[in-house]
Amino acid sequence: MTIKPEIQLDQFGLRSTGSRIAVLAAFQNAGYALSQGDIEQTLSSQFDRVTIYRTLKSFLASGLLHKVLDDQGSIKYALCQDMCHQDTHQHDHVHFKCTQCGQTTCLETVHIPQIILPENFIKQESNLLIQGVCRGCNS
Amino acid sequence: MTIKPEIQLDQFGLRSTGSRIAVLAAFQNAGYALSQGDIEQTLSSQFDRVTIYRTLKSFLASGLLHKVLDDQGSIKYALCQDMCHQDTHQHDHVHFKCTQCGQTTCLETVHIPQIILPENFIKQESNLLIQGVCRGCNS
């Protein structure tokens, strides 16, 4: 189920403003990762481009969104899930980008296996992007 | 050991020109992933910025380089290794980006484990970027 944007914003210590509610709702509706450009289109320029950049930045900082890597270099964002709260995050899931529909989704159920690094390397964070054909396009 | 740029270019069906030799040599010397900007700096603007973009593009197309993801969205490139030839590629190794020195290296010896995707997802390619502290900086 989907939490009402105003409430979720409040939970993350963010003020409820028009643009924030709209951007958050866009993520909730999409269900997949969005870039700044995607959001601008979705909201059909209701809000200034700059505002969206700043909104994304504050969402990232507050822990409402996490970054999703892309093979084209365009950074995308996705909603953090239940295991994530303002401070504790849980992001070891796999991201899947479909080469047909272009959508990048979080596969919450698929986790990044533990990787053994060579001596003296310290791991802090990891990102796994798998590309291929998604369920919807594979028919 | 390092192959002479002219010979390697020829092996991949590319003409030997000044910029291509210089760019390829830059990758050989660096030993880690470079972005367009890194190359421009390394070659201290000996060549036009546009030429470098086009050189990278042709290297990618011919299979001499492969893309390396970055958490900032700036795409980097790294030399393909021995297992790679014009047609057959082998890129299931891990990329490691050091948060201190900023270098992204290919950990050729660390492979991406097999991931089991949900029903009906077809995997074509995968990219694993691990961030942390590298051997050199961890002292």
Add this chain to the structure above:
DNA sequence: CTGTGTGCAAACACTTTGCAGGTGT
């Protein structure tokens, strides 16, 4: 000689910054 690569100029796309005015709490 021929087709491909290069340099320059310009266009295009993406992101950030400064500032004045508006808004949530």
Add this chain to the structure above:
DNA sequence: ACACCTGCAAAGTGTTTGCACACAG
């Protein structure tokens, strides 16, 4: 009331395209 958010303008950065000339094979 106050701090924070927004919109606009502008600058900064990264990447692509068109065209004339140069060069590798």
